Amino acid sequence: MAASLLFGVFFCVFSVGVGLWVICNHFVTAHIPAGVSQPLKLRVLDCLFQLLFTWGMIFEKLRICSMPTFIRFLHDLMPLKEDPDVMVTDLRFGTIPVKLYQPKASSCTLRPGIVFYHGGGGIIGSLKTHHKICCRLSKESGSVVLSVGYRMVPQHKSPTLVKDCIAATIHFLKSLDKYSVDPARVVVAGESAGGGIAAIICQQIMDHPDLPKIRAQILIYAVLQLMDFQLPSSQQNKNVPLLREDFIFYCCLNYLDINSSWRSTILKRAHLPAKVWEKYEKWLGPENIPERFKKRGYRQVSPAPLNEAAYLETNVVLDVMNSPLIAEDEVMSQLPEACIVSCEYDFLRDDSLLYKKRLEDSGVSVTWYHVEDGFHGVFNTLDMGYFQFPSSTKILNAIVDFLKKL
Numbered sequence: 001m002a003a004s005l006l007f008g009v010f011f012c013v014f015s016v017g018v019g020l021w022v023i024c025n026h027f028v029t030a031h032i033p034a035g036v037s038q039p040l041k042l043r044v045l046d047c048l049f050q051l052l053f054t055w056g057m058i059f060e061k062l063r064i065c066s067m068p069t070f071i072r073f074l075h076d077l078m079p080l081k082e083d084p085d086v087m088v089t090d091l092r093f094g095t096i097p098v099k100l101y102q103p104k105a106s107s108c109t110l111r112p113g114i115v116f117y118h119g120g121g122g123i124i125g126s127l128k129t130h131h132k133i134c135c136r137l138s139k140e141s142g143s144v145v146l147s148v149g150y151r152m153v154p155q156h157k158s159p160t161l162v163k164d165c166i167a168a169t170i171h172f173l174k175s176l177d178k179y180s181v182d183p184a185r186v187v188v189a190g191e192s193a194g195g196g197i198a199a200i201i202c203q204q205i206m207d208h209p210d211l212p213k214i215r216a217q218i219l220i221y222a223v224l225q226l227m228d229f230q231l232p233s234s235q236q237n238k239n240v241p242l243l244r245e246d247f248i249f250y251c252c253l254n255y256l257d258i259n260s261s262w263r264s265t266i267l268k269r270a271h272l273p274a275k276v277w278e279k280y281e282k283w284l285g286p287e288n289i290p291e292r293f294k295k296r297g298y299r300q301v302s303p304a305p306l307n308e309a310a311y312l313e314t315n316v317v318l319d320v321m322n323s324p325l326i327a328e329d330e331v332m333s334q335l336p337e338a339c340i341v342s343c344e345y346d347f348l349r350d351d352s353l354l355y356k357k358r359l360e361d362s363g364v365s366v367t368w369y370h371v372e373d374g375f376h377g378v379f380n381t382l383d384m385g386y387f388q389f390p391s392s393t394k395i396l397n398a399i400v401d402f403l404k405k406l
């Protein structure tokens, strides 16, 4: 009795301590740019996020479970809100769980289809966390949406995540008539890591002779390369919530199964040989990014001399399954038209800018929507009550607009 009381008191004090630590840490480390709308809301959101990660890390250190497992356990407790206008069905494509969203309003023609890949760095995020986005997309664009519940880190690393998505997408493309989807109007879409997956899928399945062609790709602040973490946006937004450099490295290194001790080597750009940097300079170099994005304190970092051991372990970043931004020109030129959403205060903003330029240089049409006051993850605040940012609705509208014009 006394022991459990003592434990209870200890636990309460410890929890309050963790909470206070997270808040103090937020004020010391988080950078909230002056241009973000509703900075207070972003601060609260960041503290909640950091609280979640901190508890996850505590559980990981205590060897109770890994941080991602802890967060996904919480995801699974989330209640799902039904939308009266959308019919949601849980299915499995093989072993891969998917959710299918179909507008209830009757339609006498075949509907457009959207295959959606959620974000979360391959670590967090689930069918549930992106349920609201999929409902709204389905309802407002009148499309059938298929959301893919791919397997994730730490149990599954690169390239399982992408392979699951490819398998689910191919399966969907082969069974379009079952869901009354028009084969000429299937698009792929994703946010953050899921945006990267959408881009990779367009590159990987375009040569499939017996599959309908993907009509378009919607890339919402996508991760499009894992080679260079010294782009202007990475420097400018390194401590901007909700995606900080720390979290990026945690996700990337775990996903690629690279020892975390290489982080500083990667930041010095010493993990790849000079000839590789030279080869890709024409696509990754800062001259590809418009001047106005290079203002806020960007300083070019020249690659440090190569660390051979690091290169042996990190060269997987040069695989187009991890960095679709460096696909060859002949691949780029065959890609479907794109809608690219980028946010000004996002570590990954320049991935979008560089991919946009590569597509345009290859003759692919791009519709670009840049959120001037946006940060990474803002789209996810859609329908989140107090936490909703107005930009989330604007992004949805931009995407729906794009879809309607296809």
Ligand SMILES: *[C@@H]1O[C@H](CO)[C@@H](O)[C@H](O)[C@H]1NC(C)=O
Pocket: 259, 260, 261
């Ligand atoms: C990562 O590298 C460090 C330093 O080289 C080493 O001590 C550690 O054992 C490595 N970790 C794993 C999991 O290989």
